[in-house]
Amino acid sequence: MIELQHLEKKYVNETSGEIFYAVKDLSLVFPDGKITALLGPSGCGKTTTLRMINRLIEPTGGQILLDGQDIMAQRPEDLRRQIGYVIQQIGLFPHLSVVQNVATVPDLLGRPRAQTRERARELLELVGLEPGQFADKHPHELSGGQAQRVGVARALAADPPVLLMDEPFGALDPLARDKLQEAFLDIQRRLQKTIVLVTHDIDEALRLGDRVALLTGGELAQFGTPNDLVRHPESEFVRQFLGEDALLRQLAGLTAAQLAQPGDATGLPQISGTLNVRSALSVMLGQRSDALAVLDAHGQVQGVLTWQALEEAG
Amino acid sequence: MTPSTLSPEVKPRRLAAQPDVQLIFWLGGMLMLVACFLPWALLRPNRLAAGVYQNLPVAWMVLGAVLALAVPLSARVLPRIMPLLGGTALALGFYLLGARMTAAMLDQPEIARASASSGLWVWLLGAGIAVYGAGQIGLPERFWSWLAWLWLPVLIVLALTGQLAAWSVLRELDAQQARFLQEVGQHLKLVLTGLGLAVLIGAPLAVWVSRRPRAAEAVLGFANGIQTIPSLALLGLLIAPLGALANALPFLRQLGVSGIGTAPALTALTLYALLPVLRNGLVALRGVSPGALDAARGMGMTDNQRFWRVQLPLALPVWLSGIRQAAVLLVGVASIAQLIGAGGLGYFIFSGLQTAASDLILLGAIPAALLAIGVDALLRGLEVLLTRQWGRA
Structure with a gap:
């Protein structure tokens, strides 16, 4: 569990003496085994907050507890080796092979080489890269999506309980981003890490976050589940930031398979179960049908998605 | 001529798209043509003494x-043979150098001298340009490209067999020979030594200042200033300060330091090499991807780990190119x-200048040029090796 208590980061302009708060009196609890999205416009302090958790930036006030321990009690390097770190620029080391990249932190921790290499190959498999094919490649031979998969594998290599991710899917094209988000959720379902995810992308926050912390001007605007934020915005800012189409955004985070119910599917327009519900809604409107047949991966009907089910979800 | 009448491996489109490469072959070919009618010996x-010019038979x-004429003309239709053509022309130049000099010296006394004249130099220049142009075509087949190096074994054989x-x-x-x-x-x-000292001083300095912009x-200003002298x-x-230093500190004099000789020469060479070593070091260290850091x-x-494991290895290929520049520069300045x-x-070179003996000048200048090319090729090879191994995209 990560706990921020009255966290503060202020910068003082040397010439004018002006004080600027990047983060101001921020108290938050990131629950164990969940993804918490730090969401907000640029300059809201979300990245600063993230970087204070692994002490890439030192706070000027308040404290951060990791499993009840003040993070300032440890050497920053030791702290960082227990926390996975994934960034937007991916930051793979271009002169090292994929396997060497993944093994970076275990190597720093002095674990036996054979063991770390074995583990690196397992992790490549976990993130959906065939080890035989990718282990000895160099980063410049990878696509953006593949490189960030390696980035995630590298962050997981020492099996840290906590993962910090700074816009991890931000540099990818929409298609690759979608696939990687999917894969990422799948991995998280298995590993149950405590993840802090910085993003400015509302769809991403609503789709990936179990909790969403919306920041503005270095302060917390609202903290809650995606549903809380969409249904019960606590301020005008929250409502405006999420936008009038917040409900649609939330639907975009659900798949048709999740809302499908048993029923008679004969004669209904058919959609794939992996289609998101917002798209399914669009199909309904286009086909002038209040129900759709939902197919599974083998093309078999697995249920019916009805207008009523949509109303309940939205 | 339409593209369809040409076989695909000729790559006519690629050449047609590079009129500047065609121009290179025209330049080389024309120089070679002119060379045929200039005196060679x-x-x-x-x-x-003054002498007599001799033309080619x-x-x-x-x-x-x-x-x-074959050089520019076949460049259009058979680009693939261009390396062979250039290599052959260059090799022929070297062969003729030997053959024409031998012919000129026939029945001449030992103290007579046969030197290469404008025709030979212009021919070598033209053929060299053709070889260079062949390298610019970008032929897909390795084998054909390697033929451009044909002149090298020919030159070696000619030299070794006298x-x-x-x-x-x-x-x-x-x-x-001994003096040479x-x-x-x-x-x-x-x-x-000059390069080694420059690296020894410049490399740590570059690392140190790479984190201190001011x-x-x-430091760069200082190194730039030296370069302008x-x-x-x-x-x-350097004569005066080093001379004074040696006079003031006898133990330095015993080490061989004085106003003239090796000490000031090494000092100057080191100072000269410092700028490329420093500047490229800074550029290289700062150019490492911020994401990786x-x-x-x-x-x-x-x-420390970050420097040795990430920053330095990633900066090294770029840095090496600066060291290579410094090395080539030093061969000249030395x-x-x-x-x-x-x-x-x-x-x-200087004894030749003093006695107006051009052969002596060439005896200094040609090896110096070859040395520069050799050093350049050696370090370039090292760069390519590092870059390939570390796959910088």
């Missing part, structure tokens, strides 16, 4: 002209070290 009764003139021995420059070499080896050694010693400006002047300027820090590398009595290949 100059025969003098001794090394200082008519048969060689015709053959050379045909080859010269075919070139009649050439005046080699006559001079023959007369001063000594000065080549001294030249290498000056360059390598210090970096000052003409090399001759720098050597002269941030990731390294975020994963728990200490500052040639004037003789002016303050430091020896090196400048010895032959």
Whole structure:
């Protein structure tokens, strides 16, 4: 569990003496085994907050507890080796092979080489890269999506309980981003890490976050589940930031398979179960049908998605 | 001519899209053509007297002209043979150097000198340009590209079998072989020591200032300032302070430090090499991807680990190119070290200048040029090796 208590980061302009708060009196609890999205416009302090958790930036006030321990009690390097770190620029080391990249932190921790290499190959498999094919490649031979998969594998290599991710899917094209988000959720379902995810992308926050912390001007605007934020915005800012189409955004985070119910599917327009519900809604409107047949991966009907089910979800 | 009438491996479109490459072959070919009708040899009764120019025999003139014309003409239709053509032309130039000098020296006394004249030099220039152009085509097949190097084994065989021995420059070499080896050694010693000292001083300095922008400006300004001093002047300027230093500190004098000789020459060479080593070091260290550095820090590398494991290996190929520039620069500057009595290949150049013996000048200048090319190729190879291994995209 990560706990921020009255966290503060202020910068003082040397010439004018002006004080600027990047983060101001921020108290938050990131629950164990969940993804918490730090969401907000640029300059809201979300990245600063993230970087204070692994002490890439030192706070000027308040404290951060990791499993009840003040993070300032440890050497920053030791702290960082227990926390996975994934960034937007991916930051793979271009002169090292994929396997060497993944093994970076275990190597720093002095674990036996054979063991770390074995583990690196397992992790490549976990993130959906065939080890035989990718282990000895160099980063410049990878696509953006593949490189960030390696980035995630590298962050997981020492099996840290906590993962910090700074816009991890931000540099990818929409298609690759979608696939990687999917894969990422799948991995998280298995590993149950405590993840802090910085993003400015509302769809991403609503789709990936179990909790969403919306920041503005270095302060917390609202903290809650995606549903809380969409249904019960606590301020005008929250409502405006999420936008009038917040409900649609939330639907975009659900798949048709999740809302499908048993029923008679004969004669209904058919959609794939992996289609998101917002798209399914669009199909309904286009086909002038209040129900759709939902197919599974083998093309078999697995249920019916009805207008009523949509109303309940939205 | 339509593209469909040509076989695909000829790659006509690729060449057609590069009119500048065609231009290179025209330039090379025309130079070669002109060279055929210029005098190739100059025969003098001794090394200082005036002499008689000799043209190529008519048969060689015709053959050379045909080859010269073949260069630009076949570049359009058969680009794949261009490396072979260029390599052959260059090899032919070297063969003719030996053959024409030998012919000129026939029945001449030992003190007569046959030197290469404008025709030969222009031909070598034209053929060299053709070889260069062949490298610019970007042929897909390795084998055909390698044929451009045909001249090298030919030159080696010619030299080893004594075919070139009649050439005046080699006559001079023959007369001063021991001295030649000594000065080549001294030249290498000056360059390598100067470069080594520059790296020893410049590399840590570059690392140190790479994190201090203000210090970096000052240090670069200093190194830039030195670079603007003409090399001759720098050597002269060093005579007084180093002489004074040696006088004040006797133990330095015992180490061989004095106002003239090796000490000021090495000082000047080191100062000259400092700028490229520093500047490229800074550029290289600062150019390392910020993402990789941030990731390294975020994963728990200490500052030292980050430097040795990430920043330095990634900066090294770029840095090496600066060291290569410095090395080539030093080979040139070391040639004037003789002016303050430091020896090196400048010895032959300056004695040649003083006695108006052009053969002697060439005996210093040609090896110096070859040395620069060799050093450049060696370090470039190292760069390519590192870059390939570390796969910088």
